[in-house]
Amino acid sequence: MKKFEYVDALRGWAVLMVMFAHTITKKPNLIPELKELIAKGAYGVQLFFIMSAFTLYHSYHSRATREHFSTSNFFLRRIFRIAPLYWLAIIYYLWQDGFGPRRWLGDARFVSTENILSNFTFTNGFNPEWINSIVPGGWSIGIEFIFYACMPFIFSRVSNLRKAFNFFLFALVFRILVINLLSSFHPFVNDVFWNEFLYFSFPSQFPVFALGVVLYYVVIRGQGFRDISPVALLSLAGLSVGELLIGGGRLMPNHIMVSMSFVVAVIALSRRPVRFLVNPVITYVGQLSYSMYIVHFAVLHMMAMMGLDRIVRDGGILNHMARFIMLLSLTVMVSIPIYRTLELPFMKLGQRFIRWRESSPLSTSLR
Numbered sequence: 001m002k003k004f005e006y007v008d009a010l011r012g013w014a015v016l017m018v019m020f021a022h023t024i025t026k027k028p029n030l031i032p033e034l035k036e037l038i039a040k041g042a043y044g045v046q047l048f049f050i051m052s053a054f055t056l057y058h059s060y061h062s063r064a065t066r067e068h069f070s071t072s073n074f075f076l077r078r079i080f081r082i083a084p085l086y087w088l089a090i091i092y093y094l095w096q097d098g099f100g101p102r103r104w105l106g107d108a109r110f111v112s113t114e115n116i117l118s119n120f121t122f123t124n125g126f127n128p129e130w131i132n133s134i135v136p137g138g139w140s141i142g143i144e145f146i147f148y149a150c151m152p153f154i155f156s157r158v159s160n161l162r163k164a165f166n167f168f169l170f171a172l173v174f175r176i177l178v179i180n181l182l183s184s185f186h187p188f189v190n191d192v193f194w195n196e197f198l199y200f201s202f203p204s205q206f207p208v209f210a211l212g213v214v215l216y217y218v219v220i221r222g223q224g225f226r227d228i229s230p231v232a233l234l235s236l237a238g239l240s241v242g243e244l245l246i247g248g249g250r251l252m253p254n255h256i257m258v259s260m261s262f263v264v265a266v267i268a269l270s271r272r273p274v275r276f277l278v279n280p281v282i283t284y285v286g287q288l289s290y291s292m293y294i295v296h297f298a299v300l301h302m303m304a305m306m307g308l309d310r311i312v313r314d315g316g317i318l319n320h321m322a323r324f325i326m327l328l329s330l331t332v333m334v335s336i337p338i339y340r341t342l343e344l345p346f347m348k349l350g351q352r353f354i355r356w357r358e359s360s361p362l363s364t365s366l367r
Contacts, residue, residue, distance in 0.1 A: 004055075005273065005278055005283050006266070006269040006270055006273045006277075006278045007051055007054070007055060007286070008283040008284075008286030008287055009269075009273070009277060009278040009279070009282045009283045009286055010047060010051050010266060010269070010286065011047075011048065011051055011285075011286035011287075011289040012282040012283060012284070012285035012286030012287075012289060013044070013047065013277070013282065013286075014044040014045070014047035014048045014051070014286075014289065015044065015048075015285065015286075015288075015289040015292045015293050015296075016041075016044070016282075016285065016328070017041040017042070017043065017044030017047070018041060018042060018044040018045060018137075018293065018296075019041075019292070019296050019324065019327055019328060019331065020038060020041040020324055021038055021039050021040070021041030021042045021044070022041075022042075022296065022297070022300060022327075023038075023300075023320055023323045023324045023327055024038055024039065024320065025309045025310070025315070025319075025320075025323070026309070027315075028315060028316075028319075028320065029314055029315035029316045029319070030316060030317060030320070034317065038320065040258075043254075043255060043258045043259075045137075045140050046205075046208045046255050046258060046259045046262065047259075047262050048140065048289075048293075049140075049143075049144070049147075049205060049208045049209055049212065049259075050208060050209075050211055050212040050215060050259060050262055050263065050266070051212065051266075052144060052147075052209075052212065053147065053208075053209040053210070053211070053212025053213055053215075053216075054212040054213075054215045054216050054219070054266070056074075056148075056151060056212075057151075057155070057212065057213050057216040058216055058220055059074075059077075060074055060151065060152075060155055061155070061216075064155070067354075067358055068358060069354075069357055069358065071152045073354050073357070073358075074148075074151065074152065075148065076350055076353065076354055077350055077351075077354070078145075078148050079350070080346050080347055080349060080350025080353075081343075081346070081347055081350070082122075082141065082144070082145075082290075083122075084342055084343070084346045085290065085291065085294055085338065085342055085343060086119075086122075086135065086138070086141055086294070087120060088342070089135045089138075089294045090116065090119050090120060090134055090135055092298065093134055093135050093136065093297075093298070094111065094116070094134060096298065096301060098111075099111040102133060103193075104129075104131075104132045104133040105129050105133045106128055106129045106133075106188050106190070106193050107129070107188055107189055108129045108133075111133060111134060114130075115127075115129065115130045115133060115134065116134065118130045119134050119135065119138060119142075122141065122142055122145035123142070123145075124138060124139070124141075124142040125139065125142030125143045125145070125146050125200075125201070125202060126142075126146075128187075128188070128193065128194065128197035131197060131200055131201075132200065135294070135297075136297035137293060137294070137297060139200040140293075143200065143201070143202050143205050146202045147202070147206075147209045154167070154213065158213055160217060160221075160223065160227065161214065161217035161218065161221065161223035161224075161227040161228060162227050162228055162229055162232075164210070164213045164214045164216070164217050165214055165228045165229070165232050165233075166229065166232055167210050167213060167214075168207060168210040168211060168213070168214055169232055169235055169236065170210075171206040171207040171209070171210040172207045172210075172236075172239060172251075172252075172256070174203060174206060175203050175204055175206055175207055175256075176250065176251060178203040179198055179201075179203055179204055180250060182198055183195070183198060199255075204253075204255075205255075207256050207259070208255065208256065208259045211259050211260065211262075211263050214263065215263050215266055215267070218267055219266070219267060219270045239251050239252055240252055285332070287339070288332065288335045288336065288339050290343065291334075291335035291338045291339045291342075291343060292331050292332065292335045295331050295334050295335050295338065296327060296331045298334075299327055299330045299331050299334065300327060302330075303323070303326065303327065303330075308323065308326065309323075311323055311326065
């Protein structure tokens with residue numbers, strides 16, 4: 001088994017979780033508890049974030065001493081990896097959904113030029129009306145790019161597990177201060193829209209990325225609890241107990257608690273990849289996961305246009321499973337050619353460009 005096959009497998013499970021959650025119809029014939037459980041699949045995005053931080057930290061660290069332009073190369077790799085498909089998605093979803101009002105525009109009446117430009121420049125994560133109003137699920141891409149922007153600074157400061165755990169605590173406190181402060185504002189007519197933006201926002205997801213850095217030092221560097229400050233461990237315990245007493249997700253919201261569980265699961269799979277969870281099929285799904293994430297929203301739209309909300313008459317769990325199987329099958333069929341003709345060629349193009357930069361006369365003279 002390949003050394004990091006479990007990483008691709010976890011990306012596969014992440015996209016399957018998200019798709020399973022998004023398969024729910026507007027009026028499902030499901031008991032509330034089951035509907036809520038299915039909706040929890042949306043936490044697959046947090047699994048994406050953790051694995052992204054983990055792999056990027058490993059990649060950045062391994063190349064820092066081998067490349068002269070390591071920082072700029074890092075951003076180039078991200079652009080060549082993420083941008084082509086996302087830019088194409090912007091064009092497609094504007095064609096599909098138009099420029100008119102929609103739920104994710106908040107109080108805005110139409111998709112503005114500034115909104116479109118923010119998506120092309122990956123700055124959509126800073127504005128509630130831009131973060132998720134063009135490409136469905138685009139909020140996660142915008143938040144990823146904010147983390148990318150912070151990555152070189154974080155890498156220069158966080159060099160062991162002790163510092164990584166302290167960084168995680170800092171991110172937790174930062175989230176508490178910023179989100180609880182912003183929660184007192186009511187800038188939109190619909191408070192639900194504002195609260196959803198606060199959940200999507202970078203301060204809210206910052207601790208999740210920090211957990212990926214912690215994971216790197218545990219899995220790749222083999223550091224353990226003895227390397228973490230006792231004060232830091234007690235602080236985390238205190239925040240957890242405080243959440244139990246106060247409630248409401250003010251200190252440790254569900255998406256962070258779930259993310260901490262994901263970290264434990266990743267550590268376990270890195271040591272012993274369970275065949276059911278890590279196998280060639282789910283690993284290949286993980287390789288397709290970015291395309292699948294972008295594409296499945298379009299497939300859902302197509303299914304809705306064809307009246308496929310109810311494949312099984314009762315609209316219950318069997319209907320949900322049938323819709324999920326159809327969504328998965330169609331999404332994979334579309335994603336494979338996109339991955340092969342768009343994602344892979346641009347990744348290879350980026351690699352060739354970086355090799356050219358590193359071997360150029362300027363690079364040689366600066367070494």
